[in-house]
Amino acid sequence: MPAPTRTRGHPPPAARPSRAAPTRIPAAAAVSTVLALLIAVAVTVTVLVGHDRAGRGGNSAGRADSAAAGAHPAAPLAVGAQAPALNLTDAATGNRYALASATSTVTLVSFLSTQPDTADTPSRSQAVALVSLATQYGVRGLHVAIVDESGASAGSGALANTAYDWQLGPVALLADPGRGAADRYGVVSTPSSFLINDSGTILARWPGYVLTSTAAASITASLPVSSAS
Structure with missing residues (x-):
């Protein structure tokens, strides 16, 4: 068989690499x-x-x-600390109340949530215990004050109605608009109570509900001995 013939010259056009024309992007x-x-x-x-x-x-x-x-303190004041001053309005009487002018040997200040008023809240049941303590130990020099923690003003009428509905009697209900007093006492939840002597020193504090018997033990230890005992 004869050998294949090689042709000289340029390869066929199909074998040449094709060069595509560059794509021009319009201006x-x-x-x-x-x-x-x-x-x-x-x-x-x-x-x-x-x-x-x-x-x-x-x-x-x-x-x-x-x-x-x-x-303002971020935590409740400790026992032995000096209690911040109170200069608030009594919602029932409209009179100003201050710790310095309280004619008492010991003052029990309790921060409660009175608005909205519901029968089953700890604050309302705590108020019943406070009235009992004020009635029992008031003659021996105890004064009890409730500071409303809702921030309502004394002139709104809501607090005056609460003082009547809760039958607070000897217990003062103080308005604290803006919660200034609550902040100074470091109140983070209610109920929250402080027992303060006539020098302004905190003798005891109870964050949360305090039983009547528990509070009474601290109160009797801080009051003068009764002449009848």
């Missing part, structure tokens, strides 16, 4: 692409700057809140 399309990229970059920068400013603003607000919180 208008190129401009649109550049503008889209610039807009995307601008939006990204705006978002980042906004987040940074928000973060700085949040930090400033946090510092302001911390400074405001620092004006």
Whole structure:
């Protein structure tokens, strides 16, 4: 069989690598692409700057809140601490009440939630115990005051109705608009009670409901011995 014949010269056109003509992007399309990229970059920068400013603003607000919180104790006052002054309005009488002017040997101050008034709340049942203590030990120098923790004003009428409905009698019901007194005493929940002597020193404190017998034990230990005993 004869050997295959080799042809000299250039390979057939099909064997040559094809070179496609470069695609030309119209000028208008190129401009649109550049503008889209610039807009995307601008939006990204705006978002980042906004987040940074928000973060700085949040930090400033946090510092302001911390400074405001620092004006009042965050925890209930400890036994032996000096009780902050009270200068509040009695919702039943409209008279001003202050610890310094209380003519008593020992004062029991209890922060209660009176609004809304429901029969089964611990604050209402605590008020019954407070009235009992005031009735029993009032002649020996005990004075009892309830500080409303709801923040209602004395002139709203709601507290005056509560004083009547709860039959508080010798127990003063004091309005605390803005909860200033509650904050100064570090009240975080109600009921919360403090036993204070005539020098303003906290003798006992009870965060939560306090039994009549428990409070009575501290009260009798702090009052002068009765002449009848």
